[in-house]
Amino acid sequence: MLAAQEHHCDVVNEVICAPADVKDWFEFLDPLFTIGPLKFTRVSLLMLMAAAVAVALMYFGLRRNRPVPTKFEAAIQSLVEFVRDGIARDVIGPEGAKYVPYLLSIFMLILVGNLFEVTPLINFPITARMALPFFLSLITYFIFVVVGFSKNGIHYLTDVAWPRAVPIGLRWLVGLIEVVSTFLLRPITLAIRLFANLVAGHLMLTLLLGSGVAFVLAVGEIGPKAGLGVVWFAVGMVFFAFEIFVAILQAYIFTLLSAVYIQASVHPQH
Amino acid sequence: MEGNIEEIKGAIALIGYGLGAVGPGIGIGIVVGNAITAMARQPEMTGTIRATMFLGAALTEALALIGFVLFFIA
Numbered sequence: 593m594l595a596a597q598e599h600h601c602d603v604v605n606e607v608i609c610a611p612a613d614v615k616d617w618f619e620f621l622d623p624l625f626t627i628g629p630l631k632f633t634r635v636s637l638l639m640l641m642a643a644a645v646a647v648a649l650m651y652f653g654l655r656r657n658r659p660v661p662t663k664f665e666a667a668i669q670s671l672v673e674f675v676r677d678g679i680a681r682d683v684i685g686p687e688g689a690k691y692v693p694y695l696l697s698i699f700m701l702i703l704v705g706n707l708f709e710v711t712p713l714i715n716f717p718i719t720a721r722m723a724l725p726f727f728l729s730l731i732t733y734f735i736f737v738v739v740g741f742s743k744n745g746i747h748y749l750t751d752v753a754w755p756r757a758v759p760i761g762l763r764w765l766v767g768l769i770e771v772v773s774t775f776l777l778r779p780i781t782l783a784i785r786l787f788a789n790l791v792a793g794h795l796m797l798t799l800l801l802g803s804g805v806a807f808v809l810a811v812g813e814i815g816p817k818a819g820l821g822v823v824w825f826a827v828g829m830v831f832f833a834f835e836i837f838v839a840i841l842q843a844y845i846f847t848l849l850s851a852v853y854i855q856a857s858v859h860p861q862h
Numbered sequence: 863m864e865g866n867i868e869e870i871k872g873a874i875a876l877i878g879y880g881l882g883a884v885g886p887g888i889g890i891g892i893v894v895g896n897a898i899t900a901m902a903r904q905p906e907m908t909g910t911i912r913a914t915m916f917l918g919a920a921l922t923e924a925l926a927l928i929g930f931v932l933f934f935i936a
Contacts, residue, residue: 678913682910682913781921781924781928784924784927784928784931785920785923785924785927787931788927788928788930788931789927791930791931791934792927792930841916844916845916845917845920848913848916848917848920849917849920849921852917
């Protein structure tokens with residue numbers, strides 16, 4: 593908001609005015625402090641905080657195995673059960689138990705990171721930086737490729753590139769499409785899906801809530817037109833509720849798709 | 863002149879994103895509509911159908927989101 597005023601935004605004559613550079617609101621390039629070669633920005637601190645919160649939730653939720661768990665413990669346990677039964681066992685099958693720790697880790701990290709978007713005073717989803725989604729999708733990629741080759745040997749590659757179920761004339765074309773989509777597009781779309789959803793949500797919230805506040809604060813300069821800010825703020829609050837849903841759904845989808853890709857390597861014939 | 867070309871590039875990227883959102887919009891409509899039909903037919907399968915619906919919607923949505931990212935890159 594302050595940035596918009598510094599760029600001499602003409603709030604009297606223009607109803608909607610763009611900042612000089614929209615990147616001003618979304619980049620924190622100056623490191624807050626430096627330890628040795630590591631530069632800590634606000635985002636990297638938030639990433640460490642998300643990891644700490646995820647670990648703390650798991651630790652305090654599963655520390656004691658009581659016959660009657662408290663509400664908090666029951667919630668964490670049902671979350672773990674949801675990943676174990678609803679994602680790992682239902683998608684991958686009996687072999688899924690091996691992948692529960694990985695799936696639970698990425699689910700918790702992404703869930704906490706996404707919910708930072710709607711947490712007051714933080715309001716920044718760490719998954720809206722390409723580094724985190726892309727690195728997580730690279731880990732998934734590494735796992736499903738390694739599992740595919742170790743379970744099926746070279747047949748993993750030949751089954752993808754030379755599908756026997758397809759008529760011989762089209763086989764090379766289908767094989768080419770399958771190779772590109774499996775080994776090139778999967779990690780990219782997995783990362784972009786999470787990243788773009790959170791960036792879009794963060795942009796939406798910043799523009800609606802931020803411009804709502806800016807309009808209402810400018811009531812001295814523009815008079816009754818400031819009432820528009822109330823409308824924008826109200827629409828922003830509706831999107832705020834929607835973004836909570838999106839944050840949870842995207843964590844679920846990232847984990848579910850990771851499980852689906854691993855399943856395709858464990859049982860390549862289906 | 864320089865500024866005009868920048869604005870035209872931005873406008874073309876915006877139109878491209880709009881066009882790119884049409885296909886996935888129709889696709890998600892088909893996915894969710896068929897999921898509702900399936901749930902109405904077999905309410906006991908709702909859990910499985912919902913998980914599969916989210917999966918299909920997510921795979922379709924990726925195309926629109928690539929357009930969204932390209933809009934910022936362009």
